Amino acid sequence: xxxxxxxxxxxxxxxxxxxxxxxxxxxxxxxxxxxxxxxxxxxxxxxxxxxxxxxxxxxxxxxxxxxxxxxxxxxxxxxxxxxxxxxxxxxxxxxxxxxxxxxxxxxxxxxxxxxxxxxxxxxxxxxxxxxxxxxxxxxxxxxxxxxxxxxxxxxxxxxxxxxxxxxxxxxxxxxxxxxxxxxxxxxxxxxxxxxxxxxxxxxxxxxxxxxxxxxxxxxxxxxxxxxxxxxxxxxxxxxxxxxxxxxxxxxxxxxxxxxxxxxxxxxxxxxxxxxxxxxxxxxxxxxxxxxxxxxxxxxxxxxxxxxxxxxxxxxxxxxx
Amino acid sequence: xxxxxxxxxxxxxxxxxxxxxxxxxxxxxxxxxxxxxxxxxxxxxxxxxxxxxxxxxxxxxxxxxxxxxxxxxxxxxxxxxxxxxxxxxxxxxxxxxxxxxxxxxxxxxxxxxxxxxxxxxxxxxxxxxxxxxxxxxxxxxxxxxxxxxxxxxxxxxxxxxxxxxxxxxxxxxxxxxxxxxxxxxxxxxxxxxxxxxxxxxxxxxxxxxxxxxxxxxxxxxxxxxxxxxxxxxxxxxxxxxxxxxxxxxxxxxxxxxxxxxxxxxxxxxxxxxxxxxxxxxxxxxxxxxxxxxxxxxxxxxxxxxxxxxxxxxxxxxxxx
Numbered sequence: 001x002x003x004x005x006x007x008x009x010x011x012x013x014x015x016x017x018x019x020x021x022x023x024x025x026x027x028x029x030x031x032x033x034x035x036x037x038x039x040x041x042x043x044x045x046x047x048x049x050x051x052x053x054x055x056x057x058x059x060x061x062x063x064x065x066x067x068x069x070x071x072x073x074x075x076x077x078x079x080x081x082x083x084x085x086x087x088x089x090x091x092x093x094x095x096x097x098x099x100x101x102x103x104x105x106x107x108x109x110x111x112x113x114x115x116x117x118x119x120x121x122x123x124x125x126x127x128x129x130x131x132x133x134x135x136x137x138x139x140x141x142x143x144x145x146x147x148x149x150x151x152x153x154x155x156x157x158x159x160x161x162x163x164x165x166x167x168x169x170x171x172x173x174x175x176x177x178x179x180x181x182x183x184x185x186x187x188x189x190x191x192x193x194x195x196x197x198x199x200x201x202x203x204x205x206x207x208x209x210x211x212x213x214x215x216x217x218x219x220x221x222x223x224x225x226x227x228x229x230x231x232x233x234x235x236x237x238x239x240x241x242x243x244x245x246x247x248x249x250x251x252x253x254x255x256x257x258x259x260x261x262x263x264x265x266x267x268x269x270x271x272x273x274x275x276x277x278x279x280x281x282x283x284x285x286x287x288x289x290x291x292x293x294x295x296x297x298x299x300x301x302x303x304x305x306x307x308x309x310x311x312x313x314x315x316x317x318x319x320x
Numbered sequence: 321x322x323x324x325x326x327x328x329x330x331x332x333x334x335x336x337x338x339x340x341x342x343x344x345x346x347x348x349x350x351x352x353x354x355x356x357x358x359x360x361x362x363x364x365x366x367x368x369x370x371x372x373x374x375x376x377x378x379x380x381x382x383x384x385x386x387x388x389x390x391x392x393x394x395x396x397x398x399x400x401x402x403x404x405x406x407x408x409x410x411x412x413x414x415x416x417x418x419x420x421x422x423x424x425x426x427x428x429x430x431x432x433x434x435x436x437x438x439x440x441x442x443x444x445x446x447x448x449x450x451x452x453x454x455x456x457x458x459x460x461x462x463x464x465x466x467x468x469x470x471x472x473x474x475x476x477x478x479x480x481x482x483x484x485x486x487x488x489x490x491x492x493x494x495x496x497x498x499x500x501x502x503x504x505x506x507x508x509x510x511x512x513x514x515x516x517x518x519x520x521x522x523x524x525x526x527x528x529x530x531x532x533x534x535x536x537x538x539x540x541x542x543x544x545x546x547x548x549x550x551x552x553x554x555x556x557x558x559x560x561x562x563x564x565x566x567x568x569x570x571x572x573x574x575x576x577x578x579x580x581x582x583x584x585x586x587x588x589x590x591x592x593x594x595x596x597x598x599x600x601x602x603x604x605x606x607x608x609x610x611x612x613x614x615x616x617x618x619x620x621x622x623x624x625x626x627x628x629x630x631x632x633x634x635x636x637x638x639x640x
Contacts, residue, residue, distance in 0.1 A: 023390070023456070024352045032344045032352075036398040036446060038436050043402075070343070078356040080444040082363075114444075116358050124400040124434075124444035126356060136343070 022111035024076065030130040033072035037063035041121040049164065052091050053098030054183035055121075060102040062208065063125040065187045065264040069206035071137050071196020072129030074189065076111040077103070079125055082118035106189065135196040137268075142203040142222035146269035148291040149201075151188050151283065154211055155236035155253055156181035158260020162251055178239075187264045190282045195268060200277050204268035210261045213313040216299055218267060225296025228311065230303050232290040233257050258301075259314035269293055342431035344396065350450040353392035357383035361441040369484065372411050373418030374503035375441075380422040382528065383445040385507045385584040389526035391457050391516020392449030394509065396431040397423070399445050402438035426509065455516040457588075462523040462542035466589035468611040469521075471508050471603065474531055475556035475573055476501035478580020482571055498559075507584045510602045515588060520597050524588035530579045533633040535587050536619055542589075545616025548631065550623050552610045553577050578621075579634035589613055 039059035041047050047055070064074050079099075083092065103110065108127070160182025187206070195201040203222055207214045211233075219226050235253035270278055270289075281287060294300075299311040359379035361367050367375070380397060387394050399419075403412065423430065428447070480502025507526070515521040523542055527534045531553075539546050555573035590598055590609075601607060614620075619631040 022354045024354060034342045034344060034396075034398060034432055034446075034448075036400050036432055036434050036444075038400045038402055038434055038444070040402055040436055040438050043436055043438060076354075078354060078446055080356050080358045082358055082360055082442060112354055112356055114356050114358055116360055116363055118360050118363060118442065119440065120438065122402060122438065122442050122444075124356075124358070124442075126354075126398055126446040128354075 022076075022078070024111065024128075027130060029132070031133045033067055033070045033129045033131060034126065035063065035066035036124065036126040037066070039063075039123040039125070047087065047091070047121055051098075051183065052094035053101070055123075056095035056098030056100075057102045057184050058098075059123045059125055060099050060106070060108070060127075061185050061187055062262070062264060063127045064102075064106055064108070064129075064189075065206040065208060067127055067129040068187045068189045068192035068264075069204050069266060070129070070131065071135050071192050071204070072131040073193060074106045074108045074127060074129045076109050076128040077125055078112040079110065079123065080114045080116075082116050082122040084119055084121070085117060087121055106187075131193075131196065135193075135199070137196045137199075137201050137204045139203055139205050139218045139221035140223075142218060142224050142269040142293045143271065144224065144293055144295060146202050146271050146293040147275060147289045148215070148226050148228065148267065148269055148293060149278070149287055149289050150207070150211065150234070150265055150267050151191055152263065152265040152286050153234045153236055154207065154258075154263050154265060155256030155260045157185060157262040157264070158182075158210075158256045159236045159238065159251065161260075161262070162256075166249075182262065185262065185264045188266045188283070191287075192266055194281050195266075198277065198280075200270060200274045200281070201268040202271050204266060207263045207265050207267050208261060210259045210314065211267060212258045212299065212311050213261075215267050216313045218269070219293075219297070219299065222269075222293075223297075224293050225298055225300070226291055227294050227300045227302065228291035230254055230301060232288060234288045234290075236260075258311065342396075342398070344431065344448075347450060349452070351453045353387055353390045353449045353451060354446065355383065355386035355390075356444065356446040357386070359383075359443040359445070367407065367411070367441055371418075371503065372414035373421070375443075376415035376418030376420075377422045377504050378418075379443045379445055380419050380426070380428070380447075381505050381507055382582070382584060383447045384422075384426055384428065384449075384509075385526040385528060387447055387449040388507045388509045388512035388584075389524050389586060390449070390451070391455050391512050391524070392451040393513060394426045394428045394447060394449045396429050396448040397445055398432040399430060399443065400434045400436075402436050402440075402442040404439055404441070405437060407441055426507075451513075451516065455513075455519070457516045457519075457521050457524045459523055459525050459538045459541035460543075462538060462544050462589040462613045463591065464544065464613055464615060466522050466591050466613040467595060467609045468535070468546050468548065468587065468589055468613060469598070469607055469609050470527070470531065470554070470585055470587050471511055472583065472585040472606050473554045473556055474527065474578075474583050474585060475576030475580045477505060477582040477584070478502075478530075478576045479556045479558065479571065481580075481582070482576075486569075502582065505582065505584045508586045508603070511607075512586055514601050515586075518597065518600075520590060520594045520601070521588040522591050524586060527583045527585050527587050528581060530581045530634060531587060532578045532619065532631050533581075536633045538587060538589070539613075539617070539619065542613075543617075544613050545618055545620065546611055547614050547620045547622065548611035550574055550621060552608060554608045556580075578631065
């Protein structure tokens with residue numbers, strides 16, 4: 001397999017690709033955070049219409065997003081790749097180029113892999129990061145009265161996906177910028193690590209399956225409910241030009257923000273007493289307080305007109 | 321996902337399934353060994369004809385085999401599972417039961433996972449073990465004059481596969497014992513750890529793709545050649561009853577032993593001065609010295625008649 005190597009990785013891989021397994025020497029006093037994720041042709045991407053380098057780029061970024069949500073610093077990844085013979089040449093080279101770019105950006109190093117054949121491309125990635133055990137933040141720490149915060153603008157990736165699916169000419173029509181959040185997502189490593197290190201967040205997770213689904217998971221893990229105000233949710237902006245591409249079928253930005261997946265932004269809760277310190281967070285200008293933790297077991301959403309309704313999880317379910 | 325949990329695992333998982341990622345606290349002074357492996361429907365198994373619990377059992381055992389070859393003690397695994405909706409019920413339960421049994425036998429604990437849908441079942445497993453850094457043994461340490469040794473009887477798994485493929489009535493015909501090495505392979509954790517800990521082996525790897533292929537890899541990594549004597553290679557025994565099942569088409573046991581994959585036995589090299597100490601190895605009675613390391617870059621095999629020929633790798637290649 002061609003090599004993929006991160007530029008900034010620490011030198012703790014004792015033995016990498018080529019032997020039966022990788023050998024890693026953990027740093028004394030750190031704990032390791034591990035997660036795994038899959039990226040499957042026909043489920044998460046289409047090999048025909050997606051730029052091959054985006055397949056490689058995104059597969060690593062989305063796997064690493066869980067580490068950001070745990071406040072960990074990404075270090076290594078292992079890649080298992082199943083693919084048909086027709087995808088082993090130029091296409092695979094481009095995939096690995098994209099993955100290498102993501103690895104460099106994230107400071108990660110490939111520590112192992114396995115390749116086999118299959119009818120459809122399937123990538124499975126295990127990521128490892130480390131963190132100081134004192135910086136632990138989980139999904140389960142949200143408490144009554146905490147502010148519910150999100151990073152970034154939600155729904156951008158879902159909107160990019162919509163454009164990809166509905167209008168194959170989107171890239172030609174000068175809207176390729178709008179596809180970026182779907183094809184080459186960014187993740188909030190620095191913010192996640194800062195929130196954990198400074199003990200500002202009481203609970204945190206990444207928004208991979210949509211805010212309505214992921215915040216519900218955070219609430220369930222913490223044994224609490226949440227109340228959101230629609231007016232405070234930073235939604236994707238849909239330019240008029242793009243609307244024309246869809247021939248007037250303008251999607252609802254709030255719907256995309258609530259239920260659209262793959263933004264890989266962070267949702268986290270902040271105790272009131274920590275809100276002032278939050279101003280020192282990296283990218284503070286892109287953080288919005290959208291609601292608060294309350295008693296109960298679900299999410300209530302308050303519209304612009306003051307009316308309340310229950311927000312049901314409407315995000316990504318692979319078996320739906 | 322139903323839970324899979326090993327009984328003997330050490331208590332260093334700080335946070336397991338349910339959060340974004342697993343958190344592990346490495347033992348001070350140990351190094352970690354990581355490997356990943358895939359088990360794909362239609363490539364490695366058939367979902368229709370294989371007992372579901374064997375799919376779970378074997379997928380974990382074969383992934384863990386690389387740890388045995390590194391002299392590591394298995395500790396954790398992460399599982400990504402892609403499967404069609406029709407396989408999410410009873411079938412999946414049985415798979416996870418088989419995997420749980422393997423985890424208990426191997427002393428491993430599930431530390432994370434991800435599930436998605438796909439047309440075919442695909443399992444990707446990352447395994448983690450630890451070892452003392454002083455016990456490092458790789459593929460690359462074989463030196464001129466070292467004895468080439470293997471554990472167990474080779475070709476049993478390939479023979480089981482042949483029976484599965486050619487004779488669907490094999491299980492009914494009282495030959496199910498012959499299928500065991502293919503369906504429920506054993507691996508040499510104890511032997512691998514002993515060889516590494518006692519610094520008896522100079523190089524080691526597991527025989528997953530067939531002796532001819534895997535020994536060639538060991539030789540290439542070590543920059544040496546090897547000479548084997550066919551009479552010394554412990555080959556699968558093919559009972560007459562089984563031969564009748566195949567209507568006289570008796571496979572060549574030596575061919576199965578040399579090129580048949582999935583035995584998950586160990587091939588390792590032992591400096592002459594260590595051969596006496598080898599007698600203390602667990603399962604010493606099942607170890608055979610089959611040849612020696614020599615100058616060159618390939619494998620020479622010496623027949624019963626003293627004639628020499630070059631042994632070309634004939635094992636498993638997923639893209640062949």
